[in-house]
Amino acid sequence: MRRQNLRNGxxxxxxxxxxxxxxxxxxxxIGLILLSVFIATYFLSLKDNALLDKAIQDxxxxxxxxxxxxxxxxxxNSKKESRNHGKATKSKTHHCLNKDFQPQHSVGIWTMLNDNxxxxxxxxxxGKGVQAHTKTPHDLxxxxxxxxxxxxEEWRLLSEVGFIKCQVSNIPPPDxxxxxxxxxxxxxxxxxxxxxxxxxxxFLDADTFVQNSVDDLIHMDLQxxxxxVTKDIRNKKWVDTFNSGVMVIxxxxxxxxxxxxxxxxxxxxxxxxxxxxxxxEVYKGNWHEIGFVNNANLALYRFQRDxxxxxxxxxxxxxxxxxxxxxxxxxxxAYGPICDIWINAFPEVDKTK
Numbered sequence: 635m636r637r638q639n640l641r642n643g644x645x646x647x648x649x650x651x652x653x654x655x656x657x658x659x660x661x662x663x664i665g666l667i668l669l670s671v672f673i674a675t676y677f678l679s680l681k682d683n684a685l686l687d688k689a690i691q692d693x694x695x696x697x698x699x700x701x702x703x704x705x706x707x708x709x710x711n712s713k714k715e716s717r718n719h720g721k722a723t724k725s726k727t728h729h730c731l732n733k734d735f736q737p738q739h740s741v742g743i744w745t746m747l748n749d750n751x752x753x754x755x756x757x758x759x760x761g762k763g764v765q766a767h768t769k770t771p772h773d774l775x776x777x778x779x780x781x782x783x784x785x786x787e788e789w790r791l792l793s794e795v796g797f798i799k800c801q802v803s804n805i806p807p808p809d810x811x812x813x814x815x816x817x818x819x820x821x822x823x824x825x826x827x828x829x830x831x832x833x834x835x836x837f838l839d840a841d842t843f844v845q846n847s848v849d850d851l852i853h854m855d856l857q858x859x860x861x862x863v864t865k866d867i868r869n870k871k872w873v874d875t876f877n878s879g880v881m882v883i884x885x886x887x888x889x890x891x892x893x894x895x896x897x898x899x900x901x902x903x904x905x906x907x908x909x910x911x912x913x914x915e916v917y918k919g920n921w922h923e924i925g926f927v928n929n930a931n932l933a934l935y936r937f938q939r940d941x942x943x944x945x946x947x948x949x950x951x952x953x954x955x956x957x958x959x960x961x962x963x964x965x966x967x968a969y970g971p972i973c974d975i976w977i978n979a980f981p982e983v984d985k986t987k
Contacts, residue, residue: 727830727887730800731780737798741772741852742832744800745840746823748782752961754792755983756840759960761795762980763844770849773832775800779822791986800829808897809905817908821897824909827883827890838952839879841959842929843976846951851928854882859922860889861913864929870937876921878910879954880929926950932957935972947971 728735743764745757761774774797778784781804784792789799805821807813826835836852838844856862862882866875896916904911926934926941930950934942936957953972955963963973977984 727828728800729802729825729828731803732799732801735798735800737773737775737831739771739773740833741770741836742775742829742834743768743772743836743838743848743852744775744777744826744829745838746777746779746820747784747840748779748819749784751788751986752959753840754784754788755961755986756842756959757797758791758795758983758986759976759980760838760840760842760844761792761797762983764838764848765796767844767847768849768852769847770852772852773798777802777822777825779804779819782819805894805897807905807908808900812905813908814906817906820909821912823878824890824893824897827885827893828887829885830887832885835881835883835885837878837881837883839954841955842879843953843955843960843979844951845953845975845979846949848928848951851880851882851924851951854922854924856882856884856922859920860917862922862924864924864926864931867931867933867938870933872938875910875914876917877929877931877954877956878913879931879956880924880952882922882924928952929954932969932972935969947975 728737745760747753747757757776764772764774774795776784776792776797776799778799778801780801783801802822802825804819805824807818807821810818823837826837829835834852836848851862854862860883863876863878864880866873866877868875893916897912901912901915903915907914927945927950930942930945930953932953932955953975955972955976958967958969958973960973960976963969963976965974965977967973
């Protein structure tokens with residue numbers, strides 16, 4: 635009996651020791667996995683920082699080159715201002731890599747595209763709306779990423795509307811891990827601030843639609859503020875931040891360099907929201923309200939309907955299809971009447987699917 639108890643005791647001891655060893659093995663495995671994730675994240679961060687540093691240095695070199703090239707031309711441009719009303723007469727500073735970029739006016743209406751044909755269709759309809767309703771002489775410009783050029787067919791369709799190409803280098807996010815995957819390329823929008831060839835730039839996301847004139851928006855007095863935007867809605871409620879899908883700015887190389895410097899400085903912001911999170915941190919409380927009618931966020935139609943209904947649909951200048959992309963809209967869906975505006979506008983564009 636004593637031997638049996640001894641054997642049982644040993645068996646329990648070995649079983650306990652085996653369980654302990656198993657727990658140790660699991661702990662080591664989990665630790666190794668966490669260490670691998672940390673190392674991968676660290677090196678990704680190093681890569682992002684290196685790419686960002688390179689983008690900042692390239693931008694500074696571009697600015698210095700442009701300033702040198704323009705040192706003898708600014709006076710000539712100012713003399714031409716009175717003779718060429720509405721023409722591009724400021725310095726020729728820009729970050730467009732393509733040599734065929736030839737701005738014609740002092741106002742640019744810009745959007746940004748990658749190689750997604752749906753967004754190209756969105757830009758085409760948006761551009762057609764601009765051309766149909768806006769009288770101010772302007773250039774329609776598509777910012778194209780050097781790393782994601784559009785196809786010849788896409789450019790044929792865009793050119794027919796009047797878009798010209800500005801190809802730019804990528805500006806990587808300072809933290810690619812925390813940035814929303816579909817927004818990692820949006821920091822390239824910061825190039826717009828370097829486009830001093832324009833006095834005014836109106837930037838419109840490709841999921842916006844212009845159904846009325848944006849002349850008043852182009853000429854809006856920003857009252858000394860660095861950009862014109864409108865208040866955002868998040869989690870069904872109004873927030874103190876702005877939506878960057880529609881922006882009015884007056885380009886400045888100095889401001890562009892400041893922005894890139896801040897981007898690479900370790901400034902904390904809402905990384906997941908990419909450029910919008912960054913710009914909200916930089917311009918916190920320092921922006922001019924352009925009004926709901928110039929960026930009618932579809933989220934308001936869904937979650938703040940009483941506010942939306944205060945405005946007549948025909949009086950809205952720019953509709954921003956945030957909750958549902960316009961090319962996915964359905965007449966019988968939650969946003970039916972708003973979807974119908976995009977669906978029924980320039981139906982020939984939808985044949986280019």
